[in-house]
Amino acid sequence: MTHSPSPIAGFEDWPEAVRRLGRSKGHNTASGLLAQALGVPAPIPTPAVTVRRTRTVDGVQLQDLEWQLPYGPPTRGFLLRPTQAEGILPGVLWLHCHGGNKWLGAERLIDAGTETSEEVTALQQNLYSGHAAANDLARAGFAVLVHDSFSWGSRRFLLDPPPARVAEGLSAQRALWREEGVKPTPALEYNTAAALHEHTVAKTAGLLGTSYAGMVAFEDLAALDILRALPDVDGNRVGVGGFSGGGGRALVLSALAPKVRAAVVCCMMTTLKGLFPAHLDTHSWLLATPGLASTFEWPELTRINRDCRYLVQFAGGDPLFSSEGMHDADTWLRDDAAGTPSRYTGTWYDTGHVVTPAMLAETLEYFTVSL
Template identity: 75%
Template sequence: MTPTPSPIAGFEDWPAALRQLGRHEGHNTASASLAQALGVPAPIPAPPVTVRRAQVFDGVELQELEWQLPYGPLTKGYLLTPAGTKGPLPGVLWLHCHAGNKWLGAERLIDAGAETSADVDALQRNLYSGHAVANDLARAGFAVLVHDSFSWGSRRFLLNPPPERVAEGLDARRALWHQEGVQPTPSMEYNAAAALHEHTIAKTAGLLGTSYAGMVAFEDLVALDVLRTLPCVEKERVGVGGFSGGGGRALVLSALAPQVCAAVVCCMMTTFEGLAPSHLDAHSWLLATPGLSRLFDWPELTAVNTACRYLVQYAGEDPLFTPQGMHDADAVLGALAHDAPGRYTGSWYDAGHVVTVDMLQDALTFLADSLSN
């Protein structure tokens, strides 16, 4: 009998690791409730970091890093700093989006010159106005860390051969490609399989007492600690940010980590009521943790870490959110920050689900102001 492909190939050590890790206890009552709802594993000491290579490109020093988590393959990350800079800099952990693209991880946020792949170039053109956000942040004077999180890039699950249900869906996708005369690339094949496999990951996480969003949050917390331990970073001046799924990750991370002073949430703000039912399928499991909405509405997560300043960027033509959901969230956020001027800034843009040049410039200005001495 042919062995059945593992539904968690590459992460067979995940269940045993979770039994050893325990649970995140939070830094206050609200963060404890959030950590429990997401099933976030307990923090671990920042793992040793290996520098694989370094280069200077267009005014930015780029280092490729690796570290090992208690389960799964090595995590790849990139540290970007202004070339020739000495002394500690304010740090930024910028979190990559979901984008239905798990073939790529954090590399979508960097410009590595001639080494930049066609897949990265296409994604940057389609979603980031042609910009490499991490490079722009570094040129603005920050020490920037970007990393592959759970199920992306170097942290991908192995889906060749795919589990049975994923294989069935992938066969249907291949038949449609054939009918359309499309020759799929390896990244297209993987992303099609990964979209189906995310449901399997979420089910597995639930059985293990965590959640898909909880595992991503755990790995983001580790990356934040890695950033804060780097000698080039002033660990008391650290911000986080991201676009789309990365913006949602930044919001959750800021709530779980009191060390975060500033957070940019780009194109990822709504009330939960604004999602159901018509917009549920537009989003991943990162925004659909069972039971979370009984404890918090999405904008209410900004009230967990009261020391953090927030820039929330809304795209008025964003098809992934209802206008009502975004406006209601803006009103909630304004009310929560009513007694703390400057703690919340809501900015609106005439755009779809993309990072515009104006959004990026506003994020740079906000982070420079929020992380200044």
């Protein structure tokens, strides 16, 4: 008998782990509703962390970390601190974007000096204006944790050989590459397969009573616990943030984690209504959890954690969102924060779907003031 490749290779223990964990109840009624809509697994004790390596890069101490979650391969993370830091630091969990690139995880956010790969450099140039956001945050005085989340980097599924449906699409793409004279790199091959495979992951999550976004949130919550538990981090002065899919993750995480005091959402704010119909295909399953829209509008997630302040950065020329959807979200957020205007800051930039140096500078200043 011929056996087809596993559609969840590398994560065969995932279904049993999700059943065993049960579901998160949230920290208040609204967060409970969000956790239920996303199917977030119940929290776990803070994972033990192994430091694999420590080095210094341009004024930043960079540690390679690893921890094990209840399923799948070990998670890789990076902890960055200013080398001249003394005493307890405020903490920032900065979350990597989707970017259509699951070959790379959190390393897209760091400068590893001469060890930075060409693929990381290219991604940083295309999306982050050539900056390593985590290093910039560390030099500004924060302890910064970045990690590979569910299905990225060290947490990616094994797709060689690919499962049947992925194989069909990948075969067609390979034929097109041959016709165009393109010699795909391993990263390009993987990212092409992973884009097709995300539908399978989302389908599997749904069958397990969770969601793609719910699994990512579960892993982000574990990383936040790790950051807050570090001996030189003030667990009561912690912020989260990210660009694009990372910004969406930060919004969800801030709603689920009551200790988050500041959140930066860069290029990831809209009304859900504003996605119809032209922008439905431009987003991943992170923004398309079945049942979420029957409970919350996307901007309404800022209401859940009333102790958190929000900086939302809009890109006026962002092709992934409608202008109407972004402006409606901004209006809703301003109206909602009218009684406490310090809770919301919305800024607009004349750019596309990228992090500009001005956006990053504003982020550093916002965390400095808010934490």
